[in-house]
Amino acid sequence: MPCKEEQPSDISASLIPRPRGNRARHVSYLFLALCVCFLCLTEQSLDLVFHCIVIHFTALQVGALCQGACNFAEELRHVTSRYHGSYLRALNACLELRKRSFLFLLLCGVAYLHLLKESGLPVCRNLIIVCFCQLLNFVFDLQHPSAAEISEMYERNNCNVAQGLAWSYYVGYLKFILPGLKDRIREFNRSNNHLLNCEKTWKLHILIPLSCDMCDDLQTVDSHIHFIKNLPELNVDVAGIKKRSYKNSIYGILSENKEKHFCVMEYATPLRSLFAMSQDESAAFSCQDRLEQAKLFCRALEEILQRSKYCSGCYRLIVYDEPFFLHQKRPDLSVLWELRKSFLSVLMSSACGFRRS
Template identity: 95%
Template sequence: MTGGLTSPEAEKERGLDLMNQSSFSTSNCLSSAEEKQTETSGLRPSSQRCFNRLNLCFQVNESFKQNSHIWDLGEIERGIPAGWSAVSGACNFAEELRHVTSRYHGSYLRALNACLELRKRSFLFLLLCGVAYLHLKESDRRDLIIVCFCQLLNFVFDLEHPSAAELSEMYERNNCNVAQGLAWSYYVGYLKFILPGLKDRIREFNQSNSHLLNCEKTWKLHILIPLSCDVCDDLQTVDSHIHFIKNLPELNMDVAGIKKRSYKNSIYGILGENKEKHFCVMEYATPLRSLFAMSQDESAAFSYQDRLEQAKLFCRALEEILQRSKYCSGCYRLIVYDDSEENDKHFLSKTILRHMEQELQEEYTMDEKYEGSIHNAESNGTQLLISGSDHPMSLHSFGY
């Protein structure tokens, strides 16, 4: 007998106190879980908040039955998203191992940090793992199974998928649309005009220049794409084995209110190791200048790593656009190379000649027309040749 209450009444009073404390704890757990989820993903999807509430309510009900403490479940609930994020990051890391050389310059630590964001989450992840381990030693494993099951349902039904507004904000904040925009602008504002009639202008040039470009297999626009985005105005300053010869006949078109706008393309001679000169139409991909300028401007918030990733995405996007184009088939060749750590002063001329030799060795005319999915199409399309690494691929890792 305590405070005038019988034993059953005392038990009832303690049950009400437990319920009030649990409700208060549930609110705190819910708030903490949502804050932790926001810190982890940077998003606040309403579906995630609903699932958090359902998970916690179900756990509170079980805790009443077992007369356990809600704080155990709250700690587990906060630890599960971090644990699931770690598993997903490990799967992404397994995928990125294929591209360590091309994307991370051979650094496995940089690849791991890109998948798990160790700098931001390492302390939080270790803390939550420690708390979860201490509580699981003394708690019922069924609670953990329930929480994991709810988290799996969340993943399977993609309830954490951000809304269109949130995606737009992410892309704008991280400059994710830069490469695609530059690639499309380069195509619709330039390549789509000059590539269809390029071979006719080369024929016209040959008639008055003793058939200087005598090999028809190299009658293409060779587009130089350095991943450093360092575009020079004079190619001879980059490599003394490259010399300007002449310009092709001008292409004049009425564009955007400009009457007879002039487009020019230049012919260069490349000196080989045997002192023999090879000739081709060649130029840099001019949009790379924009990427380089953005990385030099503090207001753009565009780092070196951002520039490298966007340069690779630009290559990928431009290749896909040109493969789909029915106007540009067989009229271009993308020469992608990494010159950031290259000490050979004739590296560029050797890279260009290697591409030209590959063109001469091809037995069939390359079909660069897009048919269905580019990953499944059977064609002899132009391949990106990157010196010392594999081809640039999409930076997106699929979910696991």
Template identity: 45%
Template sequence: MAMHLIISQAWQFVASLCEFSEEITHLHSRYNGEYLRAFKASFCMRHVSIFILTCTICYIFYDEDLLPRFSCVINLTLLFLCNLLGWLCGLQGPTPATISEITEKRHLNVAHGLAWSYYVGYLKFVLPALKVSVERFNEENNNLLKSSNTCRLHLLIPLSCRIYGDLKEIDANIKFVKEIPPLYIDRAGIKGRVFKNNVYRILDEDHRPYYCIVEYATPLASLYEMSDVASAAFSKDDRIEQAKLFCRTLKDILENSLQCPNVFRLVIYDDCPKGEAYSEHLLSREILKHLKQQQSEEYDLSI
């Protein structure tokens, strides 16, 4: 059995050698011209350690007279079982170079980077200051918004990644009302950089008004435009997949952020449903659904 494990690990070693030869062609673009970094990315040191350990054990206890004579079928079966055992023990996992290549080809790093950039460059500043901004807004506008303790920024995330300058363009039941007091921060060499948020009025089916702070998650615009650029090699399916990955990543970031507790709401919706007509009031209904759910949660907590 140990001999078959050696053969299995040997094939893995040969595959890593082939991968190393491929990574050498990307030596300057990926590894800054360093052969050692390319070698480490192509080989999993755990594979090499197991291979050396198994060879050592076989060498110490090797006795040709004790080796069983198996048929070809049994040898292949044992080799398969060794590969399966190696996979279950995590010995057949992809190397760092393979993971990097998969990530690059499937654009898996795009959404992750956009979500983090959106948080560290915008949400990390705006969300913690939202309560104070809403308090100032309510003082000037007869408490138009709900309590500053429960008011949230509603981030719109359409899976199509198509966003509009004015929400009224997409849904007549949504109308811009007013800006809340802006936030000024010195950032990236810009003195007093302005961060603004808008209050919108949302009408339900009975034309009753609801007021909330709403805006699109702006990185979606980048995903949408990438699918229109041929050199980006970014298909419509890639865009939808990245939009979902962006949602999951952003949600994880915000839920684990100590600076942004209960001050956001991700409004994720499919604005390109298959097999059914597009509703002109889809967006307002989605926002209202979140507002009513939020009211229900607040009511339950107050009991």
């Protein structure tokens, strides 16, 4: 039978978090509108309202500048190692001069207002009080980003451990393996009676357990999965290593009706690093951190591969949640059985002819 069109790789939306959107900013716009409405209802003088807004906004920024000055005092110790000897770069890292340049204009405007009014002393006193409060926040660490804000910052700037692992996995392995995978499968088929007989399944099936726990031999964790053979080796000159060898394994998966289906399958090996980090106390990497980074690894890897012109149509990510050891206690709830079914649904969707075991 001819192969049907295969659906694109799908990562479960219930498991993998999507990138954060702009809802927080939109809600802030709503609160701003509510504040404006409230000020209008109070029928206050516009001049007074504007003057108060300028004073309070400038006071907040003065407090932030004080905190930046404290940070700059520390960065002076690291100008050579972190900023290549540039004091301006160190100052900009602490104060963000470009973003806050307009604030100095506000300060000048406020100072001008003070010169015109005899009530400048109370305003200056308020600025000093705000600086004092901001410095107290800094000393006692009362004003720091929330966990969600830190996570968003890292994701937006691609600074997560998961981002680095995903990119390393792609540029150091998948970018070598995937482009020539189908040619190696053709070579394998010529000497193995066309074992992989459906071209729609000529993909690298990458197992991604969110627990990051993985076994070295799939046959030891599920009797329905059998190692068949390795594909022909790929030899590449890499980083001074002549003819570095890359291997990929073919496994047979036995279905309920005793039909055996074949695919190229392996774990996403960078997840082993996350698991090892969570087991090492010196890494300060909790199980919750590991789970979050594993999910972000899935999303980052999917995004990288989707954009890659070298890897299109050569991979499938298989994401699952439970650790392997569960199936040893509850055979009827075998995780590998669920994994096997997900493989079979992929392979059988191609509607190719199957080999019976």
